[in-house]
Amino acid sequence: MGKIKQFFGRRSSWSIPYLIFMLIFVVLPLVLVVLYAFRDPQGNFTFANVRTFINEKESVNTLVYSVGIALINTIICIILGYPAAYILSRTKFRNASVMVALFLIPMFINVLMRTLATVALFGFIKVPLGQATLIFGMVYNYLPFMILPIYTVLQKLDKSYIEAAQDLGANNFKVFTKVTLPLSMPGVVSGIMMVFMPTISTFAIAELLTMNNIKLFGTVIQENINNGMWNYGALLSLIMLILIVVTNLFNDEKEEASAAGGLV
Amino acid sequence: MKTFLSKAYIWVLLVLLYAPMIIIGVFSFTEAKVLGNWTGFSVGLYRSLFTPGAHEALMAAVINTLIIGLVAAIVSTALGTVSAIGIFNLRNKRFKAVMNTMNNIPILNADIITGVSLFLLFVSLGVTQGYVTLTLCHITFCTPYVVLCVMPRLKQMNPNTFEAALDLGATPSQALRKVILPQIRSGMVSGFFLSFILSIDDFEVSVFNIGTNGLQTLSTFIYADSRKGGLTPELRPMITLVFVAVLAVLIIMNLRTKNNNQTNSLK
Structure with missing residues (x-):
């Protein structure tokens, strides 16, 4: 018994290298983001970056605009994605898993390639690039991320709840609004997580879809870092990070939200 | 109707x-x-893409992408598997929760912040960014997914089989190789393919960490090219080929999981 215990002890110590790895490559970099955000280029502690952010309207405006675009994108994705997930979980297709996989495959194609292909599509049907194409392109990119979590939840939903409601005299509409929809909310929340925040933080997508006419928050971060304004860029990243932490507090089914879950 | x-x-x-x-x-x-513009059917772009010397920069970017993807996938799978076994066997609940939370950070975090934060890490350590640092970045965001792929297999495993092997005289390392690894292999394979796809698809982390030595991956090459205005026409066959390749890998993976599920349910 002692020997086994000793060995179990050793197996648990296998997590130590990863702990060290994560401390260096995950935790320390995030600490550096915070440090850089409150420093001037000479390395002195300062609130100047915060002041610039508040006084200079550009970053704040871009943030507000990005939140707006992300909101519209999320709503369209729910409106289009929920029915799709519902149908996929109910209708008998000859090969259901292939149908689901078809919806997920675009997630695994390089985001730049997808976006350039979308731009090509707009060029092909002669639609000028602007705010409309930006939203359309965003929906294109993020719809699969909304469908997957909703589908996963609907798939797992215990059918006997629905049968019980029907037995108790509810019509189809009532079954949906009183049973299916409330029970599938965790999937919708996961979907929102996977669409809303990434829309704000992407940079190349907006750039390519609007010929660089419309900037999202991610673009501003990237421009600052690229132009050597590391401290201001770090502050903007910190603001983004805080937004992510706050929204994550509303989501407890983290692991199911991972894009990997459904397909692999 | x-x-x-x-x-x-x-x-x-x-x-x-x-x-x-x-x-x-x-x-x-x-x-x-x-x-x-349609100027008649032709495989000219494919031919020109594969003409030696014609698109050296693009081809170099493709090769870099594949090498980094392969190395990152191999290292992440090894590190992720060992870590998953380690985390799974942790007795201290609080420490276990901390490890799981840290593991989730790169998954939940926006790619741009992962990219910026790693950029700041290398800058403040004074490390020149290049092949090695970029691969390290990819390992950073791939390993958590491997842990998530292997962990469910460990949970499904009957813990007694390992002890039975020890009772029957297997050394711990034999028991690991002959008992644990075969049972978590499917999780490791999923983690490997997923890491590879995540790595070759990555853009937002790479663009901050390719450094200034002219290193390009396929994504950063396409980005730079599209910024110059007017895409190189040869990117069309390139994108098509990548699309077909990713499609093939995913279909194989899907069929494999389906077969696995069937054999599992037979048991």
């Missing part, structure tokens, strides 16, 4: 989703400089 309508909705969505890729695919078979 209702089933017909809902099936029609699904198909319309799918056609819309795939329309961009299909257009790129179709126009990769014509030589026009601008996408949308």
Whole structure:
């Protein structure tokens, strides 16, 4: 018994290298983001970056605009994605898993390639690039991320709840609004997580879809870092990070939200 | 009628989703400089793409992408598997929760912040960014997914089989190789493929960490190219080929999991 215990002890110590790895490559970099955000280029502690952010309207405006675009994108994705997930979980297709996989495959194609292909599509049907194409392109990119979590939840939903409601005299509409929809909310929340925040933080997508006419928050971060304004860029990243932490507090089914879950 | 309508909705969505890729695919078979002009069927772009020396920068970017993807996938799978076994066997609940939370950070975090934060790490350590640092970045965001792929297999495993092997005289390392690894292999394979795909698809982390030595991956190459205005026409066949390759890998993976599920349910 002692020997086994000793060995179990050793197996648990296998997590130590990863702990060290994560401390260096995950935790320390995030600490550096915070440090850089409150420093001037000479390395002195300062609130100047915060002041610039508040006084200079550009970053704040871009943030507000990005939140707006992300909101519209999320709503369209729910409106289009929920029915799709519902149908996929109910209708008998000859090969259901292939149908689901078809919806997920675009997630695994390089985001730049997808976006350039979308731009090509707009060029092909002669639609000028602007705010409309930006939203359309965003929906294109993020719809699969909304469908997957909703589908996963609907798939797992215990059918006997629905049968019980029907037995108790509810019509189809009532079954949906009183049973299916409330029970599938965790999937919708996961979907929102996977669409809303990434829309704000992407940079190349907006750039390519609007010929660089419309900037999202991610673009501003990237421009600052690229132009050597590391401290201001770090502050903007910190603001983004805080937004992510706050929204994550509303989501407890983290692991199911991972894009990997459904397909692999 | 209702089933017909809902099936029609699904198909319309799918056609819309795939329309961009299909257009790129179709126009990769014509030589026009601008996408949308059809100047007759031709495999000229494919030929020119693979002409030695014609598109060295693009080809170098593709090779870099594949090498980094492969190395990152191998290292992440090894590190992720060992770590998953370690975390799974942790007795201290609080420490276990801390490890799981840290593991989730790169998954939940926005790619741009992962990219910026790693950039700041290398800058403040004074490390020149290049091949090695970029691969390390990719390992950073791939390993958590491997842990998530292997962990469910460990949970499904009967813990007694390991002890039984020890009782029957196996050394701990034999028990690991002959008992644990075969049972978690499918999780490791999923983690490996997932890491590879995540790595070759990555753009937002790479763009901050390619450094200034002219290192390019396929994503950063496409980005730089599209910024210059006017895409290199040879990117059309390139994108088509990558699309077909990713499609093939995912279909194989899907069929494999399905077979696994069937054999599992047979047991």
